[in-house]
Amino acid sequence: MTRLAPPETVLVTRDQLAAAMATQLQRGLRLALVAAHEDGPLVRGTSFRVVHVFLGSAGERVEVVVEVPRDDAWLPTLAGLSYPAGRFEREIRDLYGIVPRGHPQPYRLVRHGHWPTGFYPMLRDADPAPTFGADQGFPFVEVSGKGVYEIPVGPVHAGMIEPGHFRFSVVGETIVRMYQRLYFAHRGVEKLFEGRPVADGIPLAERISGDTAVGHSLAYAMAVEDALGIEVPEHDRLVRALLLECERLYNHVNDIGAIINDTGLSIVNQHAGRLRETLLRHNARLTGHRLLRGAIRIGGADLASAPDLALVTSVAAEAAELASIATGHGMVANRLDTTAVLPPEQARRLGVLGYVARASGLAVDARADQPFVDLGERFEVITRTTGDVRARFDVRVDEVAVTARLVADLAARIAALEGSGSDSNASASADLPTGPGAGLGVVEAWRGTLVHRIEVDAHGVLTRVKVVDPSFCTWPGLPVALAETIVPDFPLANKSFNMSYAGNDL
Amino acid sequence: MIEAVGLDSGVIDSVLVIVTQLVLAIAVTPLLIGVMRTTRARLEGRVGGGIGQPWRDVAKLLSKEPLRAPGSTPVLTTAPILLVASSLLLCALVPLVSTLALASVPGDLFVVVSVLLLGTVALALLGLESGTAFGGMGSSRHMTIAALVEPTVLLSIYALSVPTGTSALASIVQARKLDPTSLLNPVSLLSIVALVVVVIAETGRLPVDNPSTHLELTMVHEAMILESGGRDLGWLEFGSWLRLTALLGLVVNLAMPWGVAADAAPLGLLVGLVTITAKLLVTGALLAAAEVFMAKLRLFRVPELLAGSFVLAFLSVSASYLVF
Numbered sequence: 001m002t003r004l005a006p007p008e009t010v011l012v013t014r015d016q017l018a019a020a021m022a023t024q025l026q027r028g029l030r031l032a033l034v035a036a037h038e039d040g041p042l043v044r045g046t047s048f049r050v051v052h053v054f055l056g057s058a059g060e061r062v063e064v065v066v067e068v069p070r071d072d073a074w075l076p077t078l079a080g081l082s083y084p085a086g087r088f089e090r091e092i093r094d095l096y097g098i099v100p101r102g103h104p105q106p107y108r109l110v111r112h113g114h115w116p117t118g119f120y121p122m123l124r125d126a127d128p129a130p131t132f133g134a135d136q137g138f139p140f141v142e143v144s145g146k147g148v149y150e151i152p153v154g155p156v157h158a159g160m161i162e163p164g165h166f167r168f169s170v171v172g173e174t175i176v177r178m179y180q181r182l183y184f185a186h187r188g189v190e191k192l193f194e195g196r197p198v199a200d201g202i203p204l205a206e207r208i209s210g211d212t213a214v215g216h217s218l219a220y221a222m223a224v225e226d227a228l229g230i231e232v233p234e235h236d237r238l239v240r241a242l243l244l245e246c247e248r249l250y251n252h253v254n255d256i257g258a259i260i261n262d263t264g265l266s267i268v269n270q271h272a273g274r275l276r277e278t279l280l281r282h283n284a285r286l287t288g289h290r291l292l293r294g295a296i297r298i299g300g301a302d303l304a305s306a307p308d309l310a311l312v313t314s315v316a317a318e319a320a321e322l323a324s325i326a327t328g329h330g331m332v333a334n335r336l337d338t339t340a341v342l343p344p345e346q347a348r349r350l351g352v353l354g355y356v357a358r359a360s361g362l363a364v365d366a367r368a369d370q371p372f373v374d375l376g377e378r379f380e381v382i383t384r385t386t387g388d389v390r391a392r393f394d395v396r397v398d399e400v401a402v403t404a405r406l407v408a409d410l411a412a413r414i415a416a417l418e419g420s421g422s423d424s425n426a427s428a429s430a431d432l433p434t435g436p437g438a439g440l441g442v443v444e445a446w447r448g449t450l451v452h453r454i455e456v457d458a459h460g461v462l463t464r465v466k467v468v469d470p471s472f473c474t475w476p477g478l479p480v481a482l483a484e485t486i487v488p489d490f491p492l493a494n495k496s497f498n499m500s501y502a503g504n505d506l
Numbered sequence: 507m508i509e510a511v512g513l514d515s516g517v518i519d520s521v522l523v524i525v526t527q528l529v530l531a532i533a534v535t536p537l538l539i540g541v542m543r544t545t546r547a548r549l550e551g552r553v554g555g556g557i558g559q560p561w562r563d564v565a566k567l568l569s570k571e572p573l574r575a576p577g578s579t580p581v582l583t584t585a586p587i588l589l590v591a592s593s594l595l596l597c598a599l600v601p602l603v604s605t606l607a608l609a610s611v612p613g614d615l616f617v618v619v620s621v622l623l624l625g626t627v628a629l630a631l632l633g634l635e636s637g638t639a640f641g642g643m644g645s646s647r648h649m650t651i652a653a654l655v656e657p658t659v660l661l662s663i664y665a666l667s668v669p670t671g672t673s674a675l676a677s678i679v680q681a682r683k684l685d686p687t688s689l690l691n692p693v694s695l696l697s698i699v700a701l702v703v704v705v706i707a708e709t710g711r712l713p714v715d716n717p718s719t720h721l722e723l724t725m726v727h728e729a730m731i732l733e734s735g736g737r738d739l740g741w742l743e744f745g746s747w748l749r750l751t752a753l754l755g756l757v758v759n760l761a762m763p764w765g766v767a768a769d770a771a772p773l774g775l776l777v778g779l780v781t782i783t784a785k786l787l788v789t790g791a792l793l794a795a796a797e798v799f800m801a802k803l804r805l806f807r808v809p810e811l812l813a814g815s816f817v818l819a820f821l822s823v824s825a826s827y828l829v830f
Contacts, residue, residue, distance in 0.1 A: 151639040151723070158732075159720035173805060262724075264716045264802030270550045331713060331801040487643070488805045491721040 215445025354448020
């Protein structure tokens with residue numbers, strides 16, 4: 001199981017797109033990524049190519065590709081078939097100007113109101129410094145009726161959190177509807193990748209979302225390896241899996257404290273903070289960086305020292321104890337139970353990922369669905385069915401335990417490989433093959449399934465990198481979960497989702 | 507219902523007691539908050555800002571120019587002053603250091619509760635004044651809680667006033683001091699428990715409100731003062747802390763009336779000053795220690811807690827007629 005089979009590619013016309021999409025969805029595959037590309041002359045392309053990537057739960061990968069002429073840039077909308085498709089279409093319209101015809105929500109998504117009309121930042125001939133106008137506001141469904149009022153929150157918040165605007169329509173204290181406006185942290189990351197040699201993409205990928213450095217750099221590296229046909233030795237794949245689990249561990253421990261902190265029992269957060277710091281220092285010993293940067297490279301991964309298994313085990317045990325103290329506390333349990341329920345059916349339709357999906361009973365986990373290494377028998381996918389804050393909390397708690405076991409198993413296997421001497425440093429800094437090529441990297445980062453799709457030219461220079469952070473697919477779940485929730489419980493619900501703004505906004 | 511006991515003991519004595527209580531309140535309040543925060547920090551394994559930090563915070567805020575939104579009305583300026591004034595008045599009226607009945611100012615239960623409500627309303631108006639969703643939300647929650655708290659305060663102290671036959675707080679404390687057996691009967695215990703709950707709610711502490719939260723949507727007290735800054739914020743903070751001192755002081759003197767002076771003699775006042783300071787700091791530390799083990803209630807369960815305390819107060823009143 002070194003590499004999954006190359007994706008099956010289906011070329012379709014605009015008219016056949018909906019049928020091709022329906023076929024894949026009926027096979028049980030999910031739409032994981034839609035990327036637009038500009039083809040033709042380097043200065044101004046003559047046509048667009050839109051690639052739809054579908055992933056299955058048994059390693060299936062399918063790409064449905066459709067060509068769109070630039071002077072007639074539209075596609076039939078697929079929003080009726082798949083909710084994520086509708087979101088991808090809005091993103092592509094904002095960045096490339098390809099119009100989804102018949103879209104039920106024909107509003108801007110990425111570009112806020114002050115972006116000039118007709119300016120599409122991902123186009124090759126886009127003005128690098130457009131003139132921004134005044135903010136035109138944004139459309140949202142205004143709830144009217146007796147006693148309904150609006151609460152605007154953010155994008156600047158009282159705490160140290162990323163920018164996002166939430167518009168609540170409220171009756172009394174009960175949320176009727178919530179509209180979230182993201183993309184305040186849009187930095188043009190995908191455009192920044194273009195024109196870089198593949199090796200220079202790693203530092204950028206590590207900085208897409210600070211707490212997912214391994215997830216993003218690994219997905220990127222795997223996409224490049226897929227495109228260029230680079231084999232990664234088993235030792236390095238094990239190291240990568242280990243790093244991914246280390247990232248999951250420190251983030252989940254942090255979330256356990258943060259969720260409980262929002263109920264007011266701050267002592268749990270203090271101790272979770274202490275555990276997180278222990279793990280960050282351990283990370284620094286592992287890779288030289290507290291957030292695990294610098295360990296993943298194209299074709300391999302390196303550890304500066306072997307993991308301290310006693311430390312990881314004790315941290316996991318303490319985290320479990322903290323969680324049991326919290327959930328055993330009547331007042332805390334009352335705040336977590338039945339709060340902000342995301343029903344399984346809604347979770348499936350919206351296409352949410354990661355612990356949010358697993359807490360709503362969907363066993364979506366790329367470690368099982370799209371594995372790059374065999375994690376052994378002690379790996380299991382944790383699920384809950386209630387879909388409330390408690391379920392999302394419990395999934396994290398159980399995943400900490402699974403992760404601690406995986407770290408131990410992976411470390412033992414790495415040590416065995418190093419001991420037998422079967423692994424030489426042959427993989428280190430060999431000259432990279434050049435393209436052209438296209439590749440896909442799929443990783444179960446701590447927030448959920450993370451997908452990168454890259455294209456590289458004959459000189460080994462990136463021509464397109466499309467990043468789909470799990471946050472992009474999971475954010476729409478939050479307003480749905482908030483139905484019937486009261487306003488003071490929103491921070492708790494939001495923290496239990498803990499989606500990335502930077503990873504979503506790109 | 508004001509009793510005429512001691513009205514003739516002189517205006518000078520009354521002034522002396524009031525000045526002593528005000529000096530105590532102003533000096534001890536930041537210390538009390540500092541002790542509470544430090545206790546909580548140490549129990550949670552943090553170092554904390556130190557006992558003097560609230561002093562430094564208020565001093566810093568008071569020296570800063572307030573920024574006021576264009577279009578704001580005088581409410582923004584007067585509400586903080588009104589809050590501090592009402593809280594200081596509360597500290598003067600509540601028998602903290604001495605139970606000397608004050609000349610020409612009634613330390614009556616109903617007067618005290620009205621003064622308390624004055625500060626509550628000033629804060630609520632300030633929240634509405636800012637015109638933001640948070641301020642209005644905070645005010646709405648604040649008034650909901652106040653509406654449930656004030657009757658309980660009245661009722662529980664009223665239960666204690668039944669055996670004494672007067673609603674003057676000073677006389678109640680004095681009577682309880684002279685008759686220690688009255689401290690440990692069901693009437694007294696029920697009403698003290700009810701009072702503790704409402705004091706926690708009124709001063710915005712866990713499990714009703716979380717004074718250390720940064721989450722705008724969960725705030726009650728903090729939401730109302732979000733738009734205030736500089737000097738205004740300094741007065742608001744200090745005024746709210748003074749309310750804690752006055753209410754906590756009242757409860758500890760009702761529960762443990764020892765050491766409270768009966769007149770305005772210097773030695774008695776000194777003893778009263780030292781004992782109330784010690785009682786306040788110890789109770790504050792205990793309250794903070796209890797908070798470490800508490801989470802914030804879901805907002806809709808707060809009325810249940812306050813209704814519970816009202817029931818205790820009501821039982822206490824019923825019992826007081828049975829016992830006495």
